[in-house]
Amino acid sequence: MPAPLTPAIEPVGADGFTRRERVWLDQTIKHMAELNDLLAERGSPRRYGIGPEAPPVEPGSETTGLWQVANNAVAWLNATNLPGDHETAMRLMKLAEEAGEVMQAYIGMQGQNPRKGKTHTADDVAAELCDVILTAAVALHQFTDQPAATLDHHMRRVNHRMKQASSDHGN
Template identity: 55%
Template sequence: MPNAHLPHQPTARDAIRAILGDDPDNLLIQLETEVRAEAADELRRAPLPTVHDNEQAQTARTVRSVDTRLVAQGMHSDYWIPATTEATPLAPLWDVAHKSTAWLDTANGSSDHETAMRLMKICEEAGEVMAAYIGMTGQNPRKGVTHRRSDVAAELCDVIITAATALHAFTKDPAAALDDHARRISQRIG
């Protein structure tokens, strides 16, 4: 018979609840919302690319500066755009994707399992696109119209950023890989 007079000994589950609260899923949702809001704020504040007479030298200085900070933090520098990459309208996308990749690599590593999780995340984000579209069209009679076109657009942007982040696991220069692929598609469709 267990000693009923002994006080409750804290378990690992108790410690996790003390940190995360009773609803860890809700905490994860809150964290994801905060990360998305911070990423959106960074994108809004990011300066638009400008053309300089010496654009390559400027890009090289920026990349070296970012690489130095990443290496100092123990992150991999091969995820950053090489100095020869031109500034494009997609620069904010790749900046967020690079930061996201470095953050995830630091937090979760870069194993095959982690790669699979990042690919599954694309599917989860695509599901959110469909949920927003269903909400926009009012297809759920119980809920009615719950979303706007801008909500669907925002969810599509999440899919793009998530895919750009996952692409880092398959190429050292994801921006160039996307550009090359887009050029091939453009040639096919005329």
């Protein structure tokens, strides 16, 4: 059996990988892309990635839509963290943390803390609300394979109830 290649035998390139590691990684990335294409073809929102960094999102591209960014975040988290009840709990706790950051920004915008004064703006509150929406979209993936359709269905029900309540009150 041949001796395994080591950095002493095979030099590490500028990207931090040996040639053999780079070939393996490139093949794995290609297979992961093929898997994501197959998942997309059957309508699954699940996407998988490799490595500790989230897939890049180009500002202004189609990948900046809520569900694409949420899918990217889910793929990143799934590739980085072990799946299971603990990970689900962490994603739900992250949602609660983000909601707390909305309140912190709102309190800061109002200057409610006399020791600190006004520390935030309406833009800060809006950004924190956006974080809540994205974090909720990521968490929703834990409970359905069709999070966008699930949200759309729920929004239709809420809209129907609002119309019904409006007509019940003569509006």
